[in-house]
Amino acid sequence: MATDEKKRRKISIDFDNDTEILLDSHKRGLNGASYSTMINDLVRSMYGLRPQVKKALSDAVESLFEKTLQERPDFGSMYEGERNAVLLQCDNIYQLLNDGISLNNADTPNIHMIKVDLQNAYALLPSDWIRIEWDNEKNSNFVGVIETKNSAKFGGIPHFYFTSKKEIYHLSETEENAILERCITEYPLFREILAKRVPLIKENGKIKNFKEYDAAPLPGFFSIPEDGTQSTFPFGAKIVRQYDE
Numbered sequence: 001m002a003t004d005e006k007k008r009r010k011i012s013i014d015f016d017n018d019t020e021i022l023l024d025s026h027k028r029g030l031n032g033a034s035y036s037t038m039i040n041d042l043v044r045s046m047y048g049l050r051p052q053v054k055k056a057l058s059d060a061v062e063s064l065f066e067k068t069l070q071e072r073p074d075f076g077s078m079y080e081g082e083r084n085a086v087l088l089q090c091d092n093i094y095q096l097l098n099d100g101i102s103l104n105n106a107d108t109p110n111i112h113m114i115k116v117d118l119q120n121a122y123a124l125l126p127s128d129w130i131r132i133e134w135d136n137e138k139n140s141n142f143v144g145v146i147e148t149k150n151s152a153k154f155g156g157i158p159h160f161y162f163t164s165k166k167e168i169y170h171l172s173e174t175e176e177n178a179i180l181e182r183c184i185t186e187y188p189l190f191r192e193i194l195a196k197r198v199p200l201i202k203e204n205g206k207i208k209n210f211k212e213y214d215a216a217p218l219p220g221f222f223s224i225p226e227d228g229t230q231s232t233f234p235f236g237a238k239i240v241r242q243y244d245e
Contacts, residue, residue, distance in 0.1 A: 013039075046096060058097045065090040065103045084234065111235055116143070118163060121241045123224055125161055129237075132182045134162035142223060143239060144168040146183060148193060149218040157193055157217065159235075160186070161224075168223035176221055183219075193217050 013035075015023070023035060049057070068086050091103045116123040116137060123143045132146075140163035148157040160183045164171070171179075184191045198216035201208045227240045 049097070054097050058094060061090050061094045061097070062103060065094070113236060116163065118143070118239070121239050123163075123237070123239045125224070125237050126159070126235045129159045129161045130183070130186050132160050132162040132179060132186060134179060134182070135165045137163045140165050141239075142167055143237075144171070144179075145222050145224060145237065146179070146219050147222060149220060150215065151217070153215075154193060154196070154217050157190070158187060168221055171221065179221075180219060194219070 023038060026038060065087060068083055068090070094103050095101060112127045113124045114127045116125060118137055119139055119141050121141055125143070125145075129145065142164045144162050144164055146160040146162075148154070151157040160179075162179060162182075180190075180194065184194070194217075196217050197219075198209065198213045200210075200213050207213070224237050224239050227238045
């Protein structure tokens with residue numbers, strides 16, 4: 001009788017939605033490996049590590065975390081979503097390797113959040129973001145935020161948010177310009193910021209003034225991500241959907 005067959009015990013596991021998405025994505029890459037196979041492989045690989053292996057992994061993750069931390073001056077910028085995702089993954093792995101000890105420190109600001117009720121959802125947003133009148137909150141299911149690139153260079157430009165009936169990337173240029181005008185109404189100094197924008201100049205398919213364009217302020221429209229997705233939540237801002245039971 002074979003003695004090398006591993007004993008197995010069935011247990012029930014509740015997966016978060018984003019975890020299930022990751023498992024399904026990884027499953028396709030493994031030609032349909034079962035959930036149990038993937039979880040068993042993960043546990044064997046990450047738990048019970050030899051001290052020298054754990055130290056090598058911890059040092060590598062900490063090094064990447066510190067290097068990435070120095071790459072951006074402004075905390076939580078939406079232009080830096082990828083950077084925030086790398087920091088989060090580094091910290092999660094480091095905690096896994098070091099019994100819950102985090103790489104994050106007190107330099108991260110404590111942000112006070114407010115709740116904004118929407119039609120079939122609610123949004124959690126930093127309380128210091130400036131509200132812009134656009135679509136009525138009770139008729140909206142999306143929230144847009146305006147963040148200005150190079151904000152720190154121009155003295156710190158506030159974030160503006162607005163509620164919308166349609167997804168933010170569906171806004172027309174006319175609608176975006178109308179919203180920017182309303183930003184000026186709420187924050188008159190924003191007019192000076194808009195006046196400092198530099199339009200791209202192209203000639204023969206090449207950008208002639210990229211250096212000047214890249215150094216100028218540039219307001220951008222971003223959509224607040226939904227909870228339960230794989231998105232990064234800059235400043236902790238997110239939308240939580242509410243579904244009828």
